[in-house]
Amino acid sequence: xxxxxxxxxxxASAQAIQSHYDVSNxxxxxxxxxxxxxxxxxxxxxxxxxxxxxxxKFDWHxxxxxxxxxxxxxxxxxxxxxxxxxxxxxxxxxxxxxxxxSQAQADAIDADGDPRIEVRLENWQDHHDAQAYDAIVxxxxxxxxxxxxxxxxxxxxxxxxxxxxxxxxxxPGGQMSLQTIIYENAKRExxxxxxxxxxxxxxxxxxxxxxxxxxxGIFEIVELRNDRHHYARTLRCWLQALRKHKMQAIALVGEDxxxxxxxxLALMVVAFHTGTMNLCRLALRPLPALxxxxxxx
Numbered sequence: 001x002x003x004x005x006x007x008x009x010x011x012a013s014a015q016a017i018q019s020h021y022d023v024s025n026x027x028x029x030x031x032x033x034x035x036x037x038x039x040x041x042x043x044x045x046x047x048x049x050x051x052x053x054x055x056x057k058f059d060w061h062x063x064x065x066x067x068x069x070x071x072x073x074x075x076x077x078x079x080x081x082x083x084x085x086x087x088x089x090x091x092x093x094x095x096x097x098x099x100x101x102s103q104a105q106a107d108a109i110d111a112d113g114d115p116r117i118e119v120r121l122e123n124w125q126d127h128h129d130a131q132a133y134d135a136i137v138x139x140x141x142x143x144x145x146x147x148x149x150x151x152x153x154x155x156x157x158x159x160x161x162x163x164x165x166x167x168x169x170x171x172p173g174g175q176m177s178l179q180t181i182i183y184e185n186a187k188r189e190x191x192x193x194x195x196x197x198x199x200x201x202x203x204x205x206x207x208x209x210x211x212x213x214x215x216x217g218i219f220e221i222v223e224l225r226n227d228r229h230h231y232a233r234t235l236r237c238w239l240q241a242l243r244k245h246k247m248q249a250i251a252l253v254g255e256d257x258x259x260x261x262x263x264x265l266a267l268m269v270v271a272f273h274t275g276t277m278n279l280c281r282l283a284l285r286p287l288p289a290l291x292x293x294x295x296x297x
Contacts, residue, residue, distance in 0.1 A: 011123075011144050011145040011146055011147060011158065011202070011203070012101075012144040012145075012147065012200075012201070012202040012203045013202055014101040014121075014123070017101040017102055017144060018101065018102055018103060018104075020199065020200060020201075021038075021100075021101075021102035021104060021105060022102055022103055022104040022105075023104075023253055023257065024104075024252050024253055025080075025104050025105075025107075025108050026252055027249060027252045027253050027257075028080075030241065030242065030245040030248055030249055030252075031238050031239075031241035031242040031245060031249075032238065032241075033049075033050045033051040033054055033237075034051055035051065035054055035055075035080075035082035035085070035086075036079065036080035036081075036082060036108070037054045037057075037058075037079065037080070037082040037083075038079055038080070038140065039057070039079070039139050039140035039179060040057065040140075040179070040227060040230050040231035040234045040279045041053030041054045041056065041057050041230060041233070041234045041237075042054075042056040042057040042060055042227065042230055042281075043056070043230055043233060044056050050234065050237045053230075053233075053234070054082065055086060057139075057179075058082065058083045058086040058087075059086070059090075060177070060281065061083060061137045061139060061177040061179065061281070062083070062086065062087050062090065062135070062137070062177075064175070064177040064222075064223065064281075064283035065135035065136060065137050065175050065176055065177040065283075066134065066135050066173075066174065066175040067087055067091060067094065067134060067135040068091060068134070069091040069092045069093050069094065070091075070092070070093040070094065071091070071093075071094055071095075071134035071135055072094075072095045072096075072097070072131065072132075072133045072134050072135075073087055073094060073095070073096045073097070073133065073134070073135050073136075073137065074097050074098075074099070074127075074129075074133040074135070074136045074137075074169065075096060075097070075098040075099065075136075075137050075138070075139075076099050076124050076136065076137070076138040076141055076166075077099065077100065077138055077139065077140055077141020077142075077144075078098030078099060078100050078105070078109070078119065079100065079105055079139075079140065080105050080108050080109065081098060081105075081108070081109040081112070081117060081119065083137060083139060084096035084098055084109075084117050085112075085114075085117070088114070088116055088117070094116065095116060095118075096116060096117045096118070097118050097119075097120065097129065097133075098117065098118070098119045098120070099119075099120055099122050099123070099124055099127055100119060100120075100121065100122075101121065101122075101123060102121075103121060105119075106119045106120075106121045124162065124165060125161075125165070127165075127169075129169075132169060132170060132171040132174070133169055133170055133171065133174060134170075134171055134174050135170075135174060135175060135176065136166050136169060136170060136174070136175075136176035136177075137176065137177050137178075138176070138177075138178050138179070139177075139178075139179040140179060140180070140181075141180075142159075142162075142178060142179075142180035142206065142211075143180055143181050143200070143203055143204075143205055143206075144200070144202075144203045145158060145159060145162055145206075146158055146159070146203070146204045146206065147202050147203065147204055148188075148191060148196060148203075148204045150204070152210070155204065155206070155210060156210050156213050156214045157214075159206065159210060159211065159214035159215075160214040160215075160218070162214075163214055163215045163218040163219055163284075164218055166219070166286075167218050167219065167286045167287075170286055174286070175222075175283070175284065175285050175286070176219070176283075176284050176286075177281070177282065177283050177284065178211075178280075178281070178282045178284060179279070179280065179281045179282075180205075180206060180211070180279075180280055181205055181231070181277050181278070181279055181280075182205055182206055182207060182208050182211070182277065182278050182279075182280050183205050183206070183207050183277065183278075184228070184275045184276060184277055184278040185274075185275045185276060186276040186277070188204070188205075188207075191204065191205070192267070194263070194264075194267070195264070195267075198260055198264075199260075199264050205277070208278075208280060211280070211282070215284065217287060218286070218287060219284035219285060219286055219287060220284065220285050220287055221282055221283070221284055222283040222284060222285050223282070223283040224280060224281070224282050224283075225280065225281040225282075226278050226279070226280060227278075227279045227280075227281060228272045228273075228275060228277065228278045228279050229272070229273075230279060231268075231272045231277075231279040232269050232272035232273045235265055235268050235269045235272065236269055238265055239262070239265040239266060239269065242258075242261060242262060242265060243262065246258065249261075
């Protein structure tokens with residue numbers, strides 16, 4: 001694979017990402033499920049716990065990206081590696097490459113010592129690999145691909161570069177899946193100062209229309225799920241677990257950081273419950289390069 005397209009810097013810096021995700025692996029382990037998954041679960045069956053709902057989410061993305069035995073998977077924004085580990089459980093001979101800007105996440109994956117997983121402390125814009133991928137997934141990273149100080153035109157241009165990168169990184173017949181929070185019945189101008197300054201600096205959410213516009217002519221959207229209630233339920237699980245382990249959390253990160261996260265999770269529950277935000281899962285299939293039409297019909 002040889003991606004030659006010039007890519008302009010966009011989205012959150014490594015420092016901004018690490019300010020949130022590198023708080024403490026032990027802290028996140030107190031309130032995430034055992035797979036250390038920090039994105040919305042997918043609740044499909046009565047009586048499922050959070051861990052089962054997170055496996056459902058992994059499987060949805062793995063299946064819609066078309067991964068099979070012997071395939072190469074690129075996980076852009078791989079977190080603590082839960083989706084890649086699930087892919088290895090399901091298919092033999094799979095090779096997984098995970099990209100993250102979080103040193104703490106990369107260290108945790110490396111500590112597992114699984115030779116089938118390679119984690120790179122790298123932005124997708126800087127990623128180059130000699131071999132193309134059979135499947136690409138990106139879960140919970142797209143929210144960091146634009147900044148509030150960018151114009152809508154700049155946002156879409158950055159997103160479009162991402163989709164161009166993904167198309168060029170796939171083998172013929174390869175597919176991708178994407179999961180992201182989006183603006184729903186709120187305007188960009190209403191983005192919370194608390195979130196922008198204390199939780200996710202240098203980050204902005206997309207509108208669904210911006211994703212569609214950016215992907216036009218590069219990928220076609222094969223399937224779309226709007227799952228805001230799934231994220232509200234996931235957040236309630238996290239908030240309950242954080243409060244249950246309050247004293248341990250304070251011992252790890254201090255009371256101020258604990259209160260900040262408690263406030264953040266509680267506000268996010270409300271945002272998804274009321275539809276201020278939505279949660280989109282998209283399956284995408286590359287389109288062939290555009291060829292000019294000739295003739296007069």
